[in-house]
Amino acid sequence: MSNYWSQIIRELKPYVPGEQPKENLFVKLNTNENPYPPSPRVIEAIVKAADSSLRRYPDPNCEVLKQAIADHYSIKKDNVFVGNGSDEVLALSFISFFKQSQPILFPEISYSFYEVYCSIFEIQNIRVPLTADMGIFLEDYTQPNGGIIFPNPNAPTGKLLSLDPIESLLERNNESVVIVDEAYIDFGGESAIQLIGEYANLLVAQTFSKSRSLAGLRVGAALGSEKLIEGLERAKNSFNSYPLDRLAIAGAVEAIRDKAYFRATCKKVIKTRERTVAALSKMGFSIVPSMANFIFIRPAGIQARELYTRLKDEKILVRYFDKPPIDEYLRVTIGTDADMQTFIEKIKKIIA
Amino acid sequence: MSNYWSQIIRELKPYVPGEQPKENLFVKLNTNENPYPPSPRVIEAIVKAADSSLRRYPDPNCEVLKQAIADHYSIKKDNVFVGNGSDEVLALSFISFFKQSQPILFPEISYSFYEVYCSIFEIQNIRVPLTADMGIFLEDYTQPNGGIIFPNPNAPTGKLLSLDPIESLLERNNESVVIVDEAYIDFGGESAIQLIGEYANLLVAQTFSKSRSLAGLRVGAALGSEKLIEGLERAKNSFNSYPLDRLAIAGAVEAIRDKAYFRATCKKVIKTRERTVAALSKMGFSIVPSMANFIFIRPAGIQARELYTRLKDEKILVRYFDKPPIDEYLRVTIGTDADMQTFIEKIKKIIA
Numbered sequence: 007m008s009n010y011w012s013q014i015i016r017e018l019k020p021y022v023p024g025e026q027p028k029e030n031l032f033v034k035l036n037t038n039e040n041p042y043p044p045s046p047r048v049i050e051a052i053v054k055a056a057d058s059s060l061r062r063y064p065d066p067n068c069e070v071l072k073q074a075i076a077d078h079y080s081i082k083k084d085n086v087f088v089g090n091g092s093d094e095v096l097a098l099s100f101i102s103f104f105k106q107s108q109p110i111l112f113p114e115i116s117y118s119f120y121e122v123y124c125s126i127f128e129i130q131n132i133r134v135p136l137t138a139d140m141g142i143f144l145e146d147y148t149q150p151n152g153g154i155i156f157p158n159p160n161a162p163t164g165k166l167l168s169l170d171p172i173e174s175l176l177e178r179n180n181e182s183v184v185i186v187d188e189a190y191i192d193f194g195g196e197s198a199i200q201l202i203g204e205y206a207n208l209l210v211a212q213t214f215s216k217s218r219s220l221a222g223l224r225v226g227a228a229l230g231s232e233k234l235i236e237g238l239e240r241a242k243n244s245f246n247s248y249p250l251d252r253l254a255i256a257g258a259v260e261a262i263r264d265k266a267y268f269r270a271t272c273k274k275v276i277k278t279r280e281r282t283v284a285a286l287s288k289m290g291f292s293i294v295p296s297m298a299n300f301i302f303i304r305p306a307g308i309q310a311r312e313l314y315t316r317l318k319d320e321k322i323l324v325r326y327f328d329k330p331p332i333d334e335y336l337r338v339t340i341g342t343d344a345d346m347q348t349f350i351e352k353i354k355k356i357i358a
Numbered sequence: 359m360s361n362y363w364s365q366i367i368r369e370l371k372p373y374v375p376g377e378q379p380k381e382n383l384f385v386k387l388n389t390n391e392n393p394y395p396p397s398p399r400v401i402e403a404i405v406k407a408a409d410s411s412l413r414r415y416p417d418p419n420c421e422v423l424k425q426a427i428a429d430h431y432s433i434k435k436d437n438v439f440v441g442n443g444s445d446e447v448l449a450l451s452f453i454s455f456f457k458q459s460q461p462i463l464f465p466e467i468s469y470s471f472y473e474v475y476c477s478i479f480e481i482q483n484i485r486v487p488l489t490a491d492m493g494i495f496l497e498d499y500t501q502p503n504g505g506i507i508f509p510n511p512n513a514p515t516g517k518l519l520s521l522d523p524i525e526s527l528l529e530r531n532n533e534s535v536v537i538v539d540e541a542y543i544d545f546g547g548e549s550a551i552q553l554i555g556e557y558a559n560l561l562v563a564q565t566f567s568k569s570r571s572l573a574g575l576r577v578g579a580a581l582g583s584e585k586l587i588e589g590l591e592r593a594k595n596s597f598n599s600y601p602l603d604r605l606a607i608a609g610a611v612e613a614i615r616d617k618a619y620f621r622a623t624c625k626k627v628i629k630t631r632e633r634t635v636a637a638l639s640k641m642g643f644s645i646v647p648s649m650a651n652f653i654f655i656r657p658a659g660i661q662a663r664e665l666y667t668r669l670k671d672e673k674i675l676v677r678y679f680d681k682p683p684i685d686e687y688l689r690v691t692i693g694t695d696a697d698m699q700t701f702i703e704k705i706k707k708i709i710a
Binding site: 008009010011012013014015018020021022023026028034037039040041042043044048049052053056057058059060061062063064065066090091093094097101102103104105106122123125126181182183206207215219220221222223224233234236237239240241242243244245246247248249250251252253254257 | 360366370372373378396400404442445446457477535558559571573574588592593596600
């Protein structure tokens, strides 16, 4: 604490990201990274972009990247916003749309950064409880609000909502912005991007960190009506004109364009998820049905916290949230088949 | 404008960065980029870092880069903060230190982003006029305030303050944070970094975009007492956990380490600046004494606005600010000797 800090900074409880060990000694299943490298075309594009042009500012509007994303989703460039990871995109969305007289709504168990954005931007919020089976029930989001945000699939549960309840929500909640945070949508869900033409208040957030294997490059996007995108551009241009560097732009463009690689990678992760779920079920673990690249599991025969610690001793990192009611669960990223086999074997050894 | 925008976003007048033409048809003297490429060691490091590890998040604390910067300035790692360009570093500084009950002070003619940060974060401010010869006179910064910020050298004038008046300001203004924005310090100024051990309220902002030829990579830093850096980390971790990607970290580390290249490049820019000033003086132009990689000039025999347009027709881009009292000036980045010769020749042609 310091006298020089503003009141807001004093009161913040910053987000704590998952551990990033310096050495590669761990099977790292704690931050939902993709176990597969980015497309070779991404690496090529970056190497090509690493030249004397780095002395020049990047395109502040990232036109080439926006166009590539627009082409991929068959929308217009003006429906696309890009930023320094989906965290920056979300932060700017909170300032742009959620700083309202009414509180915003989001699930009680959800991406914990939402609360933090509310503190830093002084936004009132109401956290809506999950259902008994850890689902988001959008009919509970009925009170007057300054905005609604939820991840789909939800984090850290992995549970997916279909587009029907999302569309119903959009129909009845048309006075505030609804953000669907689709960080994990490519592992089995259906994107709400197809609805942006119909609902001017729908913003879909996506990231290149998960399904496109580019957590190390920091690229996120938001897709929505032109007016929402224009609002985000205003916020961005009042905060940081050039959030995406030349290399990130070059790499992200190829990540979007290499559709075959993207589909193959997602498929592999999904298959491994299914195998892992089957193995853990056999061992009596409860597993929340997941459509993400992670699973949320309740161990059998051992407390979650203890299993987390014992796995760490065995050089396997998973994520444990020390906060009821999710302190009986572990969030486990889906790695390669080999990673998950090691994971299962170590658990068997620990429990035995 | 949209009903979905927050009041803040509606009222914003976003910063307008200098034009970034898509084709390389222009002699580009409008955004203070370095005319020389980054060190070859930077390119090598980036190419090496462009591998499968991009699937993993970068180090959220950027320890290696902080240590490299600390070593360079003979300070400690805990005195260093890094961000996505000095714009992000400044934005986070405004939230962390300037959101106070008293207004902040900055020069009336200065980096125009300061006003924009004040709007987006709702910070009151008082703009202190320059002296008749376009200088910052720090004895004018005496009123009670929630913080003080000024660029040194100032932008867009290029005028440098020595450390004496800065130290006097720090002595008498010890209840609020003083930010010295040293984006251009390496082209002939003396950095205030040597004072951070003595003044707990001094924050020095720097960028890799100018003297280190890396505008395309988006890296900035702030240097100050541990408490100030801790405040910035709190803000950063409430906004975006991983603002620097793996490639930017790798490149920036080498940019800092290659001191010989850095010194040689700065020297070349300074020499070209002197030659350019001499040539323009001969033509009767007034030039504000500059210690930056740009000059602020008042044309003779032609209006600034007209010269800006005519130069653009001749495929030379400079910066014109359509705002009294600086609308009689042009800000011209120092390019290579060849660039500046073209610039001078075109002016002669236009005036003749």
